[in-house]
Amino acid sequence: MSAILKAPLTVEFPFTRSLGPIQSAFLTGLRERVILGVRTGDGRTLVPPVEYDPVTAEEIRELVEVAPTGTVTTWAWNHAPRRGQPLATPFAWVLVKLDGADTGLLHALDASGPDAVRTGMRVRVRWAEERSGAITDIACFEPYGGEAAEAEPEGHSGEFDDPITGIVAPARLDYTYSPGRAQTGYINALVERRAVGERCPACRKVYVPPRGACPTCGVATAEQVEVGPGGTVTTFCIVNIKAAHTANLDIEVPYVYGHIALDGADLALHGRIAGIPYDQVRMGLRVEPVWTEGARYPDHYRPTGEPDAEYDTFKELT
Amino acid sequence: MNREIAVVAFAQTDHRSTSEELSEVEMLMPVLHEVLDGTGLKTSDIDFTCSGSSDYLAGRAFSFTLALDGVGAWPPISESHVEMDGAWALYEAWVKLQTGDADTALVYAYGKSSPGSVRDVLTRQLDPYYLAPLWPDSVALAALQAQALIDAGRTDEPALAAVGARSRTAAADNSHAQLRGSVPQGEYLVRPLRTGDCPPIGDGAAAVVLAAGERARELCARPAWIRGIDHRIEAHGIGVRDLTDSPSTRLAAERAGVFERPVDTAELHAPFSSQEVILREVLRLDDGVDVNPSGGALAANPVMAAGLIRIGEAAARIHRGESDRALAHATSGPCLQQNLVAVLEGDPR
Numbered sequence A: 001m002s003a004i005l006k007a008p009l010t011v012e013f014p015f016t017r018s019l020g021p022i023q024s025a026f027l028t029g030l031r032e033r034v035i036l037g038v039r040t041g042d043g044r045t046l047v048p049p050v051e052y053d054p055v056t057a058e059e060i061r062e063l064v065e066v067a068p069t070g071t072v073t074t075w076a077w078n079h080a081p082r083r084g085q086p087l088a089t090p091f092a093w094v095l096v097k098l099d100g101a102d103t104g105l106l107h108a109l110d111a112s113g114p115d116a117v118r119t120g121m122r123v124r125v126r127w128a129e130e131r132s133g134a135i136t137d138i139a140c141f142e143p144y145g146g147e148a149a150e151a152e153p154e155g156h157s158g159e160f161d162d163p164i165t166g167i168v169a170p171a172r173l174d175y176t177y178s179p180g181r182a183q184t185g186y187i188n189a190l191v192e193r194r195a196v197g198e199r200c201p202a203c204r205k206v207y208v209p210p211r212g213a214c215p216t217c218g219v220a221t222a223e224q225v226e227v228g229p230g231g232t233v234t235t236f237c238i239v240n241i242k243a244a245h246t247a248n249l250d251i252e253v254p255y256v257y258g259h260i261a262l263d264g265a266d267l268a269l270h271g272r273i274a275g276i277p278y279d280q281v282r283m284g285l286r287v288e289p290v291w292t293e294g295a296r297y298p299d300h301y302r303p304t305g306e307p308d309a310e311y312d313t314f315k316e317l318t
Numbered sequence B: 001m002n003r004e005i006a007v008v009a010f011a012q013t014d015h016r017s018t019s020e021e022l023s024e025v026e027m028l029m030p031v032l033h034e035v036l037d038g039t040g041l042k043t044s045d046i047d048f049t050c051s052g053s054s055d056y057l058a059g060r061a062f063s064f065t066l067a068l069d070g071v072g073a074w075p076p077i078s079e080s081h082v083e084m085d086g087a088w089a090l091y092e093a094w095v096k097l098q099t100g101d102a103d104t105a106l107v108y109a110y111g112k113s114s115p116g117s118v119r120d121v122l123t124r125q126l127d128p129y130y131l132a133p134l135w136p137d138s139v140a141l142a143a144l145q146a147q148a149l150i151d152a153g154r155t156d157e158p159a160l161a162a163v164g165a166r167s168r169t170a171a172a173d174n175s176h177a178q179l180r181g182s183v184p185q186g187e188y189l190v191r192p193l194r195t196g197d198c199p200p201i202g203d204g205a206a207a208v209v210l211a212a213g214e215r216a217r218e219l220c221a222r223p224a225w226i227r228g229i230d231h232r233i234e235a236h237g238i239g240v241r242d243l244t245d246s247p248s249t250r251l252a253a254e255r256a257g258v259f260e261r262p263v264d265t266a267e268l269h270a271p272f273s274s275q276e277v278i279l280r281e282v283l284r285l286d287d288g289v290d291v292n293p294s295g296g297a298l299a300a301n302p303v304m305a306a307g308l309i310r311i312g313e314a315a316a317r318i319h320r321g322e323s324d325r326a327l328a329h330a331t332s333g334p335c336l337q338q339n340l341v342a343v344l345e346g347d348p349r
Helices: A021-031 A180-191 A311-317 B024-037 B063-070 B086-098 B118-125 B138-151 B157-173 B213-219 B247-256 B273-282 B306-319
Strands: A007-018 A035-039 A062-066 A069-078 A091-098 A104-109 A122-127 A138-143 A166-177 A195-199 A223-227 A231-239 A255-262 A269-273 A286-290 A300-303 B005-012 B048-052 B079-082 B104-112 B188-190 B203-212 B224-233 B265-267 B325-332 B338-345
Touching (some): A021 A035, A069 A104, A069 B138, A166 B118, A180 B024, A231 A311, A255 A311, B048 B086, B079 B086, B086 B203, B086 B224, B086 B338, B104 B306, B157 B273, B203 B213, B224 B247, B247 B338, B306 B325, B306 B338
Parallel strands (some): A104 A138, B048 B079
Antiparallel strands (some): A069 A122, A091 A104, A195 A223, A231 A255, A286 A300, B005 B203, B224 B338
């Protein structure tokens, strides 16, 4: 068996999220160095605040300012901070019950070591220098000697000029992708400019690219079958809008994208069809792959000049 | 009006730290074949299929539709998917059978954590406004819960280490498990949790077949009847909860009928040693109950499948005549956020 293929894969996306009225007030408050909670029907103050009572599901809207000081209710020492976490140096994760609140806020505590942290210790907010209306406007907590609040909260109304209405939350996850046995065989063959599918042992259909299983029979496909290089256009469309994707910037519109049944395959794959005016592409057109120097897959397919295939020969593949 | 529904077959992969030579469907398919072979059923005999998985684990978009290739889903089958542990897929299948629309169901789950960093991947399931931007990883959140338990005087680090050691000793008899026998307790991962308090990271899959009434008796010599099943969830704000308690597990257990009669076996889905401490108390399991004879999630924790495996392991013990009344528990989310409890029974011998 050939060596296992692997490649780095980064999945990265910014989520744009709208905020409800309570979330908006809380996050806008952080921007202004004000911490707001929300009062429940039974008189508890939730920080961070939510839109609905977690016990009764009642809509809750009464905002209450709480202090930037509080007490650690539990903690965990993180000696190896990970990407995206609040501090790059070792820190304690903490739940902090802020003075005036009845629930815990999760954040980081900047402390010299685990021996400097205990449940019940007093901490205060360290504000980020640049604040935008996000939970990260709190840079972290830091140890604090005072017993009571430094200054009584001023009873902020929760009304702000220019409240934020949404956040953009970037997310990035890194993977080492490996395609599995069947696709590894397919990719290795492409290096030699060959197309290799796999045949189902039950229904005898040949799948290209192979996925390792026959979706009709639910059994493993194992027998490799070389297909193509020629094939038949089974259906197509004319693309009139230039793709934003950087890989396609060089391709002028209109162009044709089609399904191509390679000779010997029972499933059509798709690719761009060129070397022929776009309005002359047709079902049944015989095509072959065109490779460019150093490419890992065909750049496009072009007409072979053979007579068109009869519809009956590919109608099951459209 | 409740129909009698049983787990009639169970299969799982060997759970290993990597399965890089296999795609997800290639990893899953042998388990599907094994579980169907156990009943003599073919795909076309199955009335309803339901799966649990998450594309985020391996970073492969629409992996759950690709996994359906391994079922043989053409011509179209009646099928559903949950982005949760397969235990919740089993719950959906159980409801489907209760409606009378189906007599048999195939339930499967798989997780391939090895391509990514599962500690970070799981942060993406958290509250996107207040938690996810801080990237609190799964071990960190479990460690906060463990420290709260220690502060409450309910456990200590040696007791936690004993939970892990007992789990892996039990797993010595389980060839599917990833960590078996003596495993060092190791260094702190996030204090107070050491590597030994945390589940192994790995890849695996599992499947069960459910059947109703007489169909179950035809397919299995001793069906594992689901006498009760229920799932409940905590408030989603971590700081709102009492992390040393699990009221959702308690309520689910009550509704599933756990406390009506003693169980002899309990398969608990406690990925962290501290969570087993909480679950044992909430579920009132005394020393007479065989807890996690499979080794549990501390011995093998294929994410999205580990909860379904608890139900499968409990059922398999009933199939083999090693248990008459077993509890199975599955969890999802941070710090035992959501919990499912099932009671399984065998016919009197």
